Amino acid sequence: MRRTSVETKALILAAARERFAADGYERATIRAIATDAGIDPAMVMRYFGNKEKLFAAAAEFDLRLPDLPADQAGPALVRHFLDRWEEDDGLRVLLRTGVTNEAAAERMRAIFAGQVGPTIVKLTGDPIQAPARAALVAAQLLGVALARYILAFPPAAEMSKDELVAWVGPSIQRYLTADEPG
Template sequence: MTAPTRRPGRRPGQSSSRADILAAARVLFGDRGYDKASIRAIAGEAGVDPALVHHFFGTKDELFAAAMEFPIDPATILPLILTGPREEIGERLVRTFLRIWQDPRLSPQFVGIIRSATTSKTGATLLREFISSRLLARVAEALDVPRMNLNAAASQMVGVVMFRYVLELEPLASASEEELVALFAPTIQRYLGA
């Protein structure tokens, strides 16, 4: 007996197709980066026809933007960084950053964003807009720190992430949180001028 062939379009019954496509896109964009993750591969991973991906999301760029929507709202993490003595802000920033990246629910999506930022203009734009508009602008306003200093702090933390979580370069990849805080917090503190 042959298996029934899958018909293009929507699945019968209650549909989770959109969520399945987003989940598959996050996995493939994270594993392969933007350029190597095709609509066909994402559809295959989600168990849907590629036409359904286009139906829900239009272009690959639009799918990427939806899939790589940042999994955290800066409004929830900024108080963790900004609340407390100013002379400890470098330490709080490094700790908060590391804890977010170590969260197994968030890490794959963040790794996908970083990988895609290195391989596609769309990925780079999404990361830049998030860091500049949604994060740095708010920190600059709260701390009254020059934007150049904030960019320097952000570049330091993105570099840590790239080497620790994407490239998994040792000994950085297996260093403890305490080791990384001791190493990077003083530099971040200097950038933030406190």
């Protein structure tokens, strides 16, 4: 069966995301990713050049942040993140690898700065505080993701989305819209 180049590239990226999520950047190999995709390792190299470039492509992630209502931005953002974590392995790949690989950590920082930061500026009108607010939002949401999706801490892993939104949403709301402390 012949695939188009677009289909082959998508197959490789899907296998890479799964492999990077399971093994981390250091232990994942081009050979293992190719085996997972059911193709020759040379094809992976043809499309991506090397492991670093493959990882960069696999770690590309659009948070697809919606317009958030200012008075309910925290709960809406928590719900949105939970949905994104459950529909796409991209964030899981970044979280798993970001703790041991500087390129992955930088990619995660860039995603939150480049995508969450502007959303915060839009909500608050304050570009000066946006980076600090984005960092606090990232710490909270990534902590929830680590506990729920990577480490599977009970009861965080078993809580419903509604429960998590109820617990975490108010904290995120504070980070997003509360007056600066002090």
